[in-house]
Amino acid sequence: xxxxxxxxxxxxxxxxxxxxxxxxxxxxxxxxxxxxxxxxxxxxxxxxxxxxxxxxxxxxxxxxxxxxxxxxxxxxxxxxxxxxxxxxxxxxxxxxxxxxxxxxxxxxxxxxxxxxxxxxxxxxxxxxxxxxxxxxxxxxxxxxxxxxxxxxxxxxxxxxxxxxxxxxxxxxxxxxxxxxxxxxxxxxxxxxxxxxxxxxxxxxxxxxxxxxxxxxxxxxxxxxxxxxxxxxxxxxxxxxxxxxxxxxxxxxxxxxxxxxxxxxxxxxxxxxxxxxxxxxxxxxxxxxxxxxxxxxxxxxxxxxxxxxxxxxxxxxxxxxxxxxxxxxxxxxxxxxxxxxxxxxxxxxxxxxxxxxxxxxxxxxxxxxxxxxxxxxxxxxxxxxxxxxxxxxxxxxxxxxxxxxxxxxxxxxxxxxxxxxxxxxxxxxxxxxxxxxxxxxxxxxxxxxxxxxxxxxxxxxxxxxxxxxxxxxxxxxxxxxxx
Numbered sequence: 001x002x003x004x005x006x007x008x009x010x011x012x013x014x015x016x017x018x019x020x021x022x023x024x025x026x027x028x029x030x031x032x033x034x035x036x037x038x039x040x041x042x043x044x045x046x047x048x049x050x051x052x053x054x055x056x057x058x059x060x061x062x063x064x065x066x067x068x069x070x071x072x073x074x075x076x077x078x079x080x081x082x083x084x085x086x087x088x089x090x091x092x093x094x095x096x097x098x099x100x101x102x103x104x105x106x107x108x109x110x111x112x113x114x115x116x117x118x119x120x121x122x123x124x125x126x127x128x129x130x131x132x133x134x135x136x137x138x139x140x141x142x143x144x145x146x147x148x149x150x151x152x153x154x155x156x157x158x159x160x161x162x163x164x165x166x167x168x169x170x171x172x173x174x175x176x177x178x179x180x181x182x183x184x185x186x187x188x189x190x191x192x193x194x195x196x197x198x199x200x201x202x203x204x205x206x207x208x209x210x211x212x213x214x215x216x217x218x219x220x221x222x223x224x225x226x227x228x229x230x231x232x233x234x235x236x237x238x239x240x241x242x243x244x245x246x247x248x249x250x251x252x253x254x255x256x257x258x259x260x261x262x263x264x265x266x267x268x269x270x271x272x273x274x275x276x277x278x279x280x281x282x283x284x285x286x287x288x289x290x291x292x293x294x295x296x297x298x299x300x301x302x303x304x305x306x307x308x309x310x311x312x313x314x315x316x317x318x319x320x321x322x323x324x325x326x327x328x329x330x331x332x333x334x335x336x337x338x339x340x341x342x343x344x345x346x347x348x349x350x351x352x353x354x355x356x357x358x359x360x361x362x363x364x365x366x367x368x369x370x371x372x373x374x375x376x377x378x379x380x381x382x383x384x385x386x387x388x389x390x391x392x393x394x395x396x397x398x399x400x401x402x403x404x405x406x407x408x409x410x411x412x413x414x415x416x417x418x419x420x421x422x423x424x425x426x427x428x429x430x431x432x433x434x435x436x437x438x439x440x441x442x443x444x445x446x447x448x449x450x451x452x453x454x455x456x457x458x459x460x461x462x463x464x465x466x467x468x469x470x471x472x473x474x475x476x477x478x479x480x481x482x
Contacts, residue, residue, distance in 0.1 A: 017198075019093045026193040034190055037103040037331045038321040038367040044101075046189045049213035051220040054181070057209040058226050061152045061179035064206035069149045069177035076175055080126035082202045084119040090198045091115045098163060098191045099322035099330075103368070108328030109284050118167045118195065124450030125171035130471045135479070142482065147475035149177035150252060151228035154221040156242070158234045159185035159333050160288040160390075163195045168465055169231040170199070170208060173474045178229075182210040183221050185234075187334050225249050229474060232256070233290065236414070236459045254463030254473050256290065256456060259416025260388040262409035263293045263445055264431065266402070266422040267301040274421055274443065275309035281419065281445030283317070283372065286329050287392040288337070291417040293445040295385050296396045297405045303398050307376050310396070311357050314372045319392075321367075331368040332391055338368040341391035344384040345373055348395060353378035358393070380408050388414070402431065410436045415457035419445040 028047035036043050068076075087094070095111040104110040133145040155169035166182060173180045184192030189212035196210045211217055218238075222230050223245035229252040232242050239257040246253055263281065265274070281293040298306045319329035332338040345359050358373030373393040375384060384395045399405040409418060418437035422428040425442060432440035438456045441447060448454055453469040455462065463473050 015089055017090050017093055019096050022090070022093050022097060022194045022197070023190070025197050026190060034101060034188075036100050036367075037333050038100075038369070040366060043097070044190050046193070046212050049211040049217050051216055053211045053213070054183075054217055054220040054224065057181045057211050058152060058154075058221075058224050060206040061181050061209055062226050064204065065149070065151060065177075065179040068174075068179055068204065068207050071177075073175075076177065077126045079202055079204075080122050080171060080175060083199045084122035084126070086198050086201050087115065087119045087122065087195070090194075091119070094118075094163065094191070094194060094198070096323065097194055098188075101190050102159065102162060102188050103322055103330040103333050104285055105320075105322040105324075105327040105330050107325055109280065110328065110330070111322060114161060114164045117164045121164070121167045121450050122171050125175050125470075128175075128451070128467060128471060130176075130468055130475075136481075144480050146478045146480060147176065147472060148478050150474060150476050151178060152226060153178045153180045153474060154224065154227040154230045155180050155182045156218055156221065156230065156232045156234070157182065157184055157192060158290075159187035160285060160290070162188040162191045165233050166192050166195060168470075169233075172465070172470045173229075173231070174203070174207065176471055176475045178474055179207050180209070181221060181227070182208070183218050184210065184212055186212075186214055219245060222246060222251075223248070227251065229253070231474075234258075236461075239461060252476075254455075254465065255461035256416070256454075256463075256465065257459060257461035258388050258414055259290050259292075259456065259460050260294050260386075260412055260414050261291055261417040261419070261437070261445065262295045262297060262435070263419040263421065264399075264402075264405045264409060264435075265296065265298040265302065265306055266420070266424075266427070266431075267299040268423045269302060269306075269421050270423070271302055271305040271309040275306070275313045277444055278306070278421070279310060279313040279317070281441075282394045283314075283329065283392055284446060286319075286332065287341075287394075288333060288390055289446060291439070291446045291448070293394070293419060294388060294390075295409070296394055297399050297408060298396055299405075300398050300400050303376075303396075307356055307374070307396055310374055310394075314357050314374060317372060319369060319372060329372060329392065332370055333368070335368055337390060338370055341370050341389055341393055344387060344389045345370075345375070345393050348375045348378050348382055348384040348393075351379060351382045353382065353384070353395070356396075380411075386412065406431070406434050410434075413458050414460045416460035417441065417446065419443075 031045040358371035
């Protein structure tokens with residue numbers, strides 16, 4: 001993922017809020033406790049919203065939208081830039097809260113990185129132009145294509161990158177003159193509520209709202225008659241439910257759903273040279289990333305060398321509590337996800353797979369820590385390959401010819417991302433064109449950029465985010481002809 005250098009924390013200033021100050025603004029002492037997945041300690045308490053709370057938030061957003069849309073684009077751009085400033089001022093406190101609630105470490109491509117990416121995406125969205133397009137201009141006709149606000153956007157986010165994906169939804173929607181109501185994941189509400197509180201220091205009242213809660217809140221938001229568009233990142237099953245609930249009001253949708261990304265390693269690679277990038281393609285955020293590398297197909301000529309190089313990298317990556325500066329891998333965010341990973345690794349072991357490293361969690365250890373796990377000699381039909389593990393376990397499948405690898409990579413009903421690894425870029429591009437995925441990376445995996453469109457194929461969803469296409473996705477096209 002592309003973000004500014006956030007390896008060094010932003011130095012506090014007099015205006016920098018402390019973590020406790022952020023928590024005081026968003027927590028409800030009588031609300032539901034939110035645990036730290038590394039320790040089980042309570043991070044804070046969150047009020048549980050209801051369908052009525054959604055109705056109220058949508059009504060406020062609906063009332064605020066005409067004035068927000070009427071502002072000159074330059075004013076909305078300036079406010080997004082100021083919102084980025086506010087995020088940067090609160091960066092260290094936001095990163096610490098994110099680390100405690102989500103579990104990801106402060107360092108590596110994790111909490112500080114995510115908060116830095118929030119500011120970077122706000123600035124990139126503010127800088128992106130969507131000019132009026134003249135589509136016909138001749139003696140008989142003049143026609144222009146404009147993009148107007150869609151109205152009120154419902155933004156429903158996940159628990160793996162809760163702050164960053166919220167910004168991916170909110171920033172373009174606001175830029176185009178929409179108002180937004182956010183529904184954070186039940187697992188990571190505090191991070192998103194804190195982020196929206198920081199943004200609302202700058203934004204006009206009721207332009208951005210948030211309601212935390214369970215599935216009742218999400219269902220009401222996605223089916224609300226006064227919500228004009230829903231943006232959702234999460235599971236395919238929930239995405240299908242949103243599609244059904246949106247039908248009566250013919251809502252516009254952007255859905256980034258589940259993935260089970262394949263990577264194909266060709267025989268001309270240098271295993272040592274690609275091992276680090278392969279590792280982070282799979283294990284960024286401890287594997288809890290929609291577009292992470294989740295199935296690795298390696299040509300038999302370099303199979304053993306790639307496996308050995310990955311084991312070497314994995315051994316060097318410390319896992320532990322996110323607030324401890326040396327760690328770069330953390331716990332799984334919730335016990336349900338831990339159980340999925342454990343079940344799939346057990347299935348791989350029972351199916352004859354070779355556990356190269358990991359696969360042996362301590363049942364008495366605190367937190368949701370599952371060790372970094374690499375599994376070789378595994379059949380492509382095994383559950384660890386066929387199901388999305390969304391955690392720190394990577395199956396490595398051997399192949400002998402490229403057609404076989406393509407067939408295995410394409411056989412599932414999801415297609416968010418994929419990658420090809422080769423020293424021959426032209427051959428890699430030719431192979432990439434054969435893969436059924438929304439994005440195919442070459443000699444990397446999972447990197448996103450605020451100006452490069454991103455979206456899924458098959459049951460991984462539809463609609464595009466980022467850049468000009470992302471702005472169009474949160475707007476209504478209007479042709480003026482005459």
